Amino acid sequence: MARALQADLTLIDGRLVPGVVVRVARDGRIVSVDEAGSRTPTEEGDRSPIQRLRGKALLPGFVNAHSHAFQRLLRGRTEYRAHGRDGDDFWSWREAMYRASELLNPDDMEAVCRFAYLEMKLAGFTHVAEFHYLHHAPKGARYADPVEMSRRVLAAADFAGIGITLLRVAYQRGGPDQPPSPEQLRFVDPDPEAYFADLEATEAGCADDGARPVSVGIAAHSVRALDGDYLRALASGARDRVVHAHACEQPKEIEQCLAETGRRPIEHLADCGLLSERFSAVHATHLGEGEAQLLGDAGASAVICPTTERNLGDGLPDLPELMKAGVSLAIGTDSHARIDPFAELRQLEDGERLRTGRRNVLASAAGEHVAPTLFAAASSGGARAAGLEAGAIAPGLRADLIAVDLEDPALGGLVGTRNAENAILAALALGGHTGLVSDVWVGGRHEVRGGECLRYRQATEAYRAVVDKVFG
Template identity: 50%
Template sequence: MSDITVYQPDFLYVGGRLIEGLALAVGAEGRVVDASSVPTGASVVRLPGRALLPGLVNGHSHAFQRLIRGRTEYVVSGREADDFWSWREAMYRAAEALGPEDVYVASRQVFVEMALAGITTVGEFHYIHHQHDGTPYADRNVLAHAVIRAARDAGLRICLLRVGYARAGFQVAANPRQRRFIDPDVDTFLASAESLAREVGDDAAVSVGLAPHSVRAVTKDWLSAVSKVRGFPVHMHVAEQPKEIEACLAEHGRRPVELLSDLGLLTPGFAAVHGVHLTDEEVAMLGTAHATVCACPSTERNLGDGIVPADALAKAGASISLGSDSQALVDLLDEARQLEGHLRLARLRRAVLDPGGGEVSGLAARLLGMATVEGARSLGLSSGTLEPGALADFFTVDVGHPSLVGASPSSLLAS
């Protein structure tokens, strides 16, 4: 038993419930052995007054955007219709100023905030690649490595989603503020991602994914090339804004999800970030492919994007994960609450995502699954659960906190 450490909280999350009297046994390699009573002779870490839950998985993050939190929450006179596009200009100004060490410091700041919020894994949608004038660094991945180092120093696992950016948009003039994002061609984009994957291959806590930014930022040829690559999760902004859909129709005669389906990109390894403005047919396409839709409710609300139809998507067969995105808020449990809350406002009823069955904690367990195992799956990882063999990533909650006073064991998770 010397190579096993046992964590003994008051409550352990197992099978969708918080259960008293169980302990979590973790092997020396950092994976769950089992959840049971405390074995004789084991090294025990007692966690009185705590509930132990699987670590949260942040499926979509732009770390540097933490720098503009609170700096865009006002309306400029004469621009009362401010929306995503005006916010984007403020974000670009922040991105223009950052060198490698600045990227590290900004990323570490938000990653520490994530760790304190119970997040143990982050999918970082990383698109600042080049020097201030757009010239590539001698090491094309130097900024990606700065972000990865920040995550590891904060104690997080990270899937670095290397973004591909080709242009400002269909028939849109080049935007000089995007010069740090843009690769000259899809081969350079893919080679940079593949090189990064080799460079981090010795660290089991680091992985790499592909992230063609959006249908407006890359061409059909880029998407076709990405669809042929194997071994990487693929994430992409999809249907966040009506203008994106209008541009896709103008260029391709297809809506974004229709285009991605045509090109063979919709698979269980594909994650559509946002997926706000979807037709019933697009919902069905995502569900049939068993793709993931990563909802980012705090950002979607903050920017006036709209509401993710998570109920329809889940019913169709899609997975739902959650992300902090613009870092307006770093609290994945609150993202889960907001996802359900937005749907209640839209559908004019309660418990929209409740799976049924009459379980007091059924809805809470489903939402927690989105914040854990569904997010991990979208990143190609085996975390987000405390089942035997899973990565032993977890966080604890103080069950004596005033906000939880009066909660019974059966209602604790929902509280």
């Protein structure tokens, strides 16, 4: 429905502006953004009465640019040191993740995705890029409908009322000269022809309902899981779809790539023709000399997942190097050890402060504040990575919006003082939390009201049954 919203403050071009009226048309797009004193021509949304959002700030919705929704199951379940090990790391965590993934049937998958997507929406994410690789039945048997699992993921996003870019993952092997392990067989499309057949079948069954964006993209799992011929076939069949790939998350993957191809992962992906303005490198933690520039020259994005990268002990990426090279940044909650966009934002900058011993590292010029860069990664950068016309409060874009509570103690002593807009934005970026998110609109639809979403309780019961099946 058409609507008009007026919060106390509205985030426009990195600034919190008072008194703005945002008008949304029936098709879920913003038709006008009227700053105090200005008036744009009347449009469809103008007939709606203005809904005053008192004590709130209106922000662009956050985009979760990297998710494996089923890994939500592992939250809290892998935080101990297993018997018989010298120490845990990414690779031992992966074994636990594989064990959980082996047990999930399509009903379980849908239940877990529903729950994870509702948590995201309540946290202020209006869109998710789902890096989906659990395609087939255990041991790799095909379901009667080969794209059943993809359909279930899309159905879960529909239930949860969140926009989705389903990135169907191509997965071929366990590593260079290494066949897939029994657990990995569920992920495998043995050749590009099989992959594209399933990708197109997924696209054929997916309808963008206008207000809630739904699309399908390509994911190359990693240079470990795909050989050069497969990567080249993905590049030549990509057309205008977005393409994501895990890259440079772990040193071992880089060593293997160098041994197999003589090139580092980003160099190899570039050689295979995958880099473009529609490409996103997920993690980009351990880049070698010149790799950030390869991404920047192609107009590509990097999706950073700070909470997961810390949880798995991946390391800290060099964000200023990526920014200097012109790489657009986005964020993702990846393994969902936590689903909190504010935590991801904060850690982008905090990680740099710890890595470099300096402050305000992500402010791109003298005199600039750091918060606008952080919010841009979570909204416009994420929208770009997900191939989405959203990510800012501006006419023509989708009305993916969130309201945050300015009366929360986290902002106490700032609101109501003079010239506080920059300080409020900084406090949100560096000290915000999901409890601040009171309302969420996805394509203009009012999905979360007063911090609540009616379907959450229903989703929780089904989710608990899956948890008991996997861990009980």
